[in-house]
Amino acid sequence: xxxxxxxxxxxxxxxxxxxxxxQRIAEVFSEDGEGNMTLDDFxxxxxxxxxxxxRDLKAYYAFKIYxxxxxxxxxxxxxxxxxxxxxxxxxxxxxxxxxxxxxMDEADLxxxxxxxxxxxxxxIVRAPDFLSTFHIRI
Numbered sequence: 001x002x003x004x005x006x007x008x009x010x011x012x013x014x015x016x017x018x019x020x021x022x023q024r025i026a027e028v029f030s031e032d033g034e035g036n037m038t039l040d041d042f043x044x045x046x047x048x049x050x051x052x053x054x055r056d057l058k059a060y061y062a063f064k065i066y067x068x069x070x071x072x073x074x075x076x077x078x079x080x081x082x083x084x085x086x087x088x089x090x091x092x093x094x095x096x097x098x099x100x101x102x103x104m105d106e107a108d109l110x111x112x113x114x115x116x117x118x119x120x121x122x123x124i125v126r127a128p129d130f131l132s133t134f135h136i137r138i
Contacts, residue, residue, distance in 0.1 A: 074115035
């Protein structure tokens with residue numbers, strides 16, 4: 001039995017380093033919430049971000065990553081931060097506001113002005129590309 005080492009290609013490392021959510025991902029998966037990851041935290045992260053992880057598990061952690069204020073809901077501010085990170089601040093304030101309003105209109109099932117995990121999971125089910133994009137290939 002030998003040790004199998006994972007060798008990351010330059011392209012894979014660039015993809016992670018270029019991820020606008022890299023700090024937030026580390027915070028969500030770290031036990032201390034500050035991004036200081038133990039080996040177990042790191043392994044948990046890779047398990048969730050593997051291509052084989054179930055949709056519900058991926059949706060749960062995506063929700064946690066996008067919940068910047070850690071209140072267990074995605075509010076307008078969380079959506080704005082998420083959208084600005086995804087687009088690298090290339091949208092105008094009006095465009096961001098319009099997209100966030102559209103997301104709330106379509107995904108806020110109980111019309112309370114914020115998205116619960118249940119609202120988010122319902123939205124993810126209707127996004128067929130979610131599973132193919134929320135992962136890290138190793």
